[in-house]
Amino acid sequence: MEEQKKCSACGAIMVQDGKYCNHCGKPDGSIQYLLNHQSVSVVDIKMPFMSIVTFMVKAAIASIPAIIILVIIGVMVSAFFSSFLLGIFK
Numbered sequence: 001m002e003e004q005k006k007c008s009a010c011g012a013i014m015v016q017d018g019k020y021c022n023h024c025g026k027p028d029g030s031i032q033y034l035l036n037h038q039s040v041s042v043v044d045i046k047m048p049f050m051s052i053v054t055f056m057v058k059a060a061i062a063s064i065p066a067i068i069i070l071v072i073i074g075v076m077v078s079a080f081f082s083s084f085l086l087g088i089f090k
């Protein structure tokens with residue numbers, strides 16, 4: 001009589017080499033541990049997240065001169081049109 005393995009979720013007797021419980025469908029306990037361990041390693045997403053934040057900060061800093069140029073162009077255009085309109089109503 002070989003040793004029987006019980007499902008950690010529902011307690012049903014599982015097939016010796018079964019990866020999933022044939023009663024409730026839950027993965028084997030060791031596989032469940034692997035899944036939990038992998039979900040813990042999702043903390044590594046902190047690294048790409050920080051690189052994304054750094055990239056966005058760099059992009060924001062790089063966009064400051066572009067915004068200044070756009071503001072200067074906007075001021076010049078509005079000054080041109082305001083002088084043009086003042087010329088009409090003179």
Ligand SMILES: [Zn+2]
Pocket residue numbers: 007008009010011012021022023024025026
């Ligand atoms: Zn089960």
